[in-house]
Amino acid sequence: MSATSPAVAPILDVADPAFSITAPEVHAARERSWYATTPYGIAVLRYDEMSRLIKHPKLRQGSVAWPAHNGVTEGPFARWWASWILNKEGAEHHRLRRLMNPAFSPKLIGGLVPRFQALASELIDGFSAPDQCEFVSEFAEPYAARVIAIMLGIPEEEWPIIARESVTIGLAMGVTLREDLPQIEDALARLYAYCDALIADRRKNPGDDFVTALVNASREEDGRLSDTELRDAMVLLIFGGFDTTRNQLGLAMQTFSRHLDQWALLAERPELGRAAVEEVMRVNPTVRWVTREVLEDFEFEGLELTAGTTVHLYSESAGTDPRVFTGGFDITAERKPHFGFGGGAHHCLGHFVARSDMSEALPLLARRMPDIRILAGDSWLPDSGNTGPVRLPIGFTPAS
Amino acid sequence: MKVTVDMTMCQDHGQCAIAAPEVFRINDEGHLEYDAEPGDDMLEYVEEAADVCPVQAILIADS
Numbered sequence: 360m361s362a363t364s365p366a367v368a369p370i371l372d373v374a375d376p377a378f379s380i381t382a383p384e385v386h387a388a389r390e391r392s393w394y395a396t397t398p399y400g401i402a403v404l405r406y407d408e409m410s411r412l413i414k415h416p417k418l419r420q421g422s423v424a425w426p427a428h429n430g431v432t433e434g435p436f437a438r439w440w441a442s443w444i445l446n447k448e449g450a451e452h453h454r455l456r457r458l459m460n461p462a463f464s465p466k467l468i469g470g471l472v473p474r475f476q477a478l479a480s481e482l483i484d485g486f487s488a489p490d491q492c493e494f495v496s497e498f499a500e501p502y503a504a505r506v507i508a509i510m511l512g513i514p515e516e517e518w519p520i521i522a523r524e525s526v527t528i529g530l531a532m533g534v535t536l537r538e539d540l541p542q543i544e545d546a547l548a549r550l551y552a553y554c555d556a557l558i559a560d561r562r563k564n565p566g567d568d569f570v571t572a573l574v575n576a577s578r579e580e581d582g583r584l585s586d587t588e589l590r591d592a593m594v595l596l597i598f599g600g601f602d603t604t605r606n607q608l609g610l611a612m613q614t615f616s617r618h619l620d621q622w623a624l625l626a627e628r629p630e631l632g633r634a635a636v637e638e639v640m641r642v643n644p645t646v647r648w649v650t651r652e653v654l655e656d657f658e659f660e661g662l663e664l665t666a667g668t669t670v671h672l673y674s675e676s677a678g679t680d681p682r683v684f685t686g687g688f689d690i691t692a693e694r695k696p697h698f699g700f701g702g703g704a705h706h707c708l709g710h711f712v713a714r715s716d717m718s719e720a721l722p723l724l725a726r727r728m729p730d731i732r733i734l735a736g737d738s739w740l741p742d743s744g745n746t747g748p749v750r751l752p753i754g755f756t757p758a759s
Numbered sequence: 760m761k762v763t764v765d766m767t768m769c770q771d772h773g774q775c776a777i778a779a780p781e782v783f784r785i786n787d788e789g790h791l792e793y794d795a796e797p798g799d800d801m802l803e804y805v806e807e808a809a810d811v812c813p814v815q816a817i818l819i820a821d822s
């Protein structure tokens with residue numbers, strides 16, 4: 360790693376399977392220095408530096424190199440990955456973003472709120488026991504998948520298709536990407552067929568929904584989304600919206616189970632739902648790091664950053680930086696913005712949806728599930744990259 | 760039309776500059792600059808910029 364002076368910067372062994380990105384060791388490193396060195400590049404630990412680097416013009420989004428790092432350079436997966444909006448920059452990225460933006464407008468999403476509420480109530484009504492649930496399979500997963508079904512305007516019963524194919528494509532996140540490739544490419548092919556049918560249907564029967572908005576999106580200088588761009592976009596919305604929302608809801612329950620006074624407050628004052636989402640994503644974001652790559656050499660805060668260096672920005676570490684945030688977890692506090700939805704040109708496209716559906720779900724959960732506690736049998740994804748619970752049994756006092 | 764960006768809220772994400780590059784731009788320092796009185800032919804794009812701003816910092820008024 361040419362970009363750092365290891366003599367002063369702390370070293371974090373991110374590649375160690377036991378490494379936890381929210382461990383005291385990371386917070387201690389943050390007190391010594393704004394960055395640490397890791398086997399992948401540098402890790403940015405403080406709020407101010409993260410805020411400036413996440414949208415720095417001399418950095419680009421850094422996930423583009425992932426398949427190649429894993430020895431996958433051709434085939435449908437590599438092609439699809441490269442086509443993905445997160446992996447595009449400059450004029451190409453801006454065009455895609457402009458064409459997709461209107462489908463994600465807060466106006467279009469506002470109309471869906473009653474359906475989010477009805478869905479949350481239905482799922483809670485359906486818990487198999489009066490005083491406990493397995494939160495991931497009984498709430499977070501069907502909720503996240505059915506919100507997407509609602510957006511796409513497909514029958515909500517078809518949500519397991521979304522869940523199943525997403526989980527398979529999600530194997531791409533893992534270090535066994537190469538071995539899992541045939542399975543991933545099959546899932547991708549099935550999702551493509553599904554999306555193609557949906558696009559054809561909306562061409563024939565336009566509505567006032569999300570897919571119609573994408574199909575009809577056009578701007579003079581940008582043209583339209585091609586058929587390939589449309590289905591790539593839809594596949595990635597399914598993937599990008601599902602895992603993230605499911606994981607973030609599970610993490611919210613973990614945080615609130617440690618702050619039952621705040622949970623009771625949220626039950627009493629549902630209008631705090633928005634603030635609750637922000638506060639949870641500040642201290643317990645599912646996207647633990649955001650990746651950037653240095654485009655050209657430059658100096659930043661005394662550090663020489665050289666082209667090609669990977670920069671991981673640690674959202675939880677920045678979100679709990681004591682230079683900026685004090686007073687612990689508090690859904691009534693005025694806070695500076697967190698980085699749970701990334702930032703800059705690649706700022707999450709789906710954040711209005713995610714904010715809106717989670718801020719409906721959390722107050723309802725708080726009202727219907729008082730005194731939550733995590734029961735034995737929980738299991739978790741590794742605490743790095745993107746994290747969240749795999750199984751999360753939760754006990755509560757039945758609401759009267 | 761009159762455009763105001765609440766600079767205490769703005770986080771320089773630059774989404775407005777993607778939606779309406781004729782009116783908003785991110786300068787070499789990475790900060791937002793904008794035309795506060797764009798022509799009315801820009802209205803559609805400015806509205807889109809106001810819509811996509813992640814922190815909803817953009818205000819449009821008739822002038």
Ligand code: HEM
Pocket residue numbers: 420444445446456595596597599600601603604607645646649650698699700701702704705706707708709710712713
């Ligand atoms: C709690 C839920 C969610 C979280 C935590 C989340 C987080 C993020 C983050 C951190 C990024 C930016 C990465 C970067 O700056 O490098 C991002 C980008 C993106 N997200 Fe979200 N997201 C969520 C939900 C959604 C949903 C529901 C959708 C779509 C329906 C979505 C679609 C996207 C897309 C398309 C991008 C790429 C944008 C671009 O590259 O221009 N996300 N998300």
Ligand code: HEM
Pocket residue numbers: 421422423425528529531532533595596598599600603646648649650651701744745
């Ligand atoms: C809109 C869709 C998606 C969103 C919002 C999303 C969210 C994210 C975010 C925010 C990160 C961390 C970003 C960063 O490191 O800067 C990430 C990393 C990653 N995502 Fe996703 N994800 C999406 C779709 C996918 C899909 C479809 C795949 C695989 C097929 C995938 C595989 C990965 C991998 C391999 C990484 C690690 C890359 C790295 O750290 O360099 N993601 N994802």
Ligand code: SF4
Pocket residue numbers: 764768769770771772773774775776783791811812813814815816817
């Ligand atoms: S989109 Fe909003 S936050 Fe981003 S630069 Fe424009 S006004 Fe500022």
